[in-house]
Amino acid sequence: MAQSTFAARRHLAVGAVVLAGALALTGCGNAESKDAASNEKAATAEAATSATAEQSGDSTEKKELIVGYDNTFVPMGFEENGETKGFDVDLAKAAEAKTGLKFKFQNIDWSMKETELNTGKIDAIWNGYSITPERLKQVAATEPYMENAQLVLVLKDSPIKTLDDLKGKTIASQASSVAAETLVADKELAATLPGGGPQLYDTFDKALRDLEVGRADAVIGDSVLLRYYAKQKGGDQFREVGTMGDKDEFVIAVRQNDKALLDKLNGFLKEAKADGTLDTITKKWFN
Template sequence: MKKRLKNILALGIIGATMLGFVGCGSKTEAASSTGAAEKEKLVLGFDDTFVPMGFKDEKGEIVGFDIDLAKELSKKIGKEITFQPIDWSMKESELNSGKIDMIWNGYSITDERKEKVAFTKPYLDNRQIIITLADSNVKSKADLKGAKVGAQNQSSAVDAINKEADLVKSFADGKIYTFETNDDALRDLEAKRIDAVVADEILARYYISKKGEEKYKVLSDDFGSETYGVGVRKDDKELLDSINKAFDDMKKDGSAKTISEKWFGEDIFK
């Protein structure tokens, strides 16, 4: 009888312990399923070298076109937004793991990315342009045969170039030379370690204007047009809707136009 009672007590303790684990697991799961729209503070992930969209200025302050848009969005939706520099090659993982709530930094809308995130309506047009040095013999896309072509790792530029597989095979070493940032790629171009860079027109034009337009050449050929959007988790529909509404309001009240003219000298907000 005593032995039986001990066994019953032991089983009871084990059962209670297991229930405790299940209870903890349920709470954790419930906490992780909280939608971004329910949070008071949202975290925006961005590449802090992507001028003029979101970057650190000479004082180390975070500035840029997308940063200003996000600050205006914060007012419109009544939520604080903090800016978190991230490894751009890990952006979707950072979003879906819950470390950030938005990807917003010249984030091109592509079919491949649509499988991982939900996009807002497009707010800006862009092209993947080809930049060389002014004295380069590369004058067209066909001239990239045998050339060292650079782009930012895990960028839409890489995706766009890879759509032309035969052309990539003709590059020097049969590959794209990838860099951590667009700035690194353009520095290697200046040092003549590579022959051309493919990058977002928005970034490249700004970079060239600061470094001296006489140093560079932008080819008439490109690797296609695209649009920028804000990426959120697929189950954050409420947040997605609120951003889209805020974009409409910013267009109507002129705040988007003001921000656009500040950075580009004209209104390019869609």
């Protein structure tokens, strides 16, 4: 009889433990379900906000704006030791402080920059972007914030002394850059080049490396980049030949229907010029 009572009590105790465990698991499951539902709801809300922003053309409604850039374009925007830095990156940080917008720089294929912008993969092109009449057909541009020119750079001991000496030489540049377009526009010179135009690379640093090892006779590119690169290398192994085409200007590009973002960026640039922010960042990167 005592054994039967003990067995019954034991079964009851085990049952209580099992029931408590089941209730605990149910509680955890409910908590996890609530968390999952909450996360899904937040993600859905964020996606809806982004979709609404894209449909309305107002990307300022987004929590974070994606900026397309070439992460080798020194000193405007580049990656070094895992950190994104540069003139345009500092300018964007100043814009965050003054406008409340948030920017995230994302490396892109520079030859696809306008496509990335107009398909909504990025919200702005902000990386030493020179504006041209052709580009204005695809994007809306802010007021300019820096002057630029297309510079021809050679090694110090190169026989190339003038722009006329470029005929028949191998000239390197970045694909879909204003520099490459400027060279091609000089039809007389372009006709003399191997292949009828510049030797194209996906980034300027690759073009410059080929200049250094002798696979190219000259590089044509943005003056801010080539001069910064030469200075970082010590400056005494390169020589400037001259500039080609007209002077151009850097702007921030957004989608043509994104008027709210364009207005905010223009307002920021106007303030940055007036209060010395632009001068401070310029001195930091160009001394």
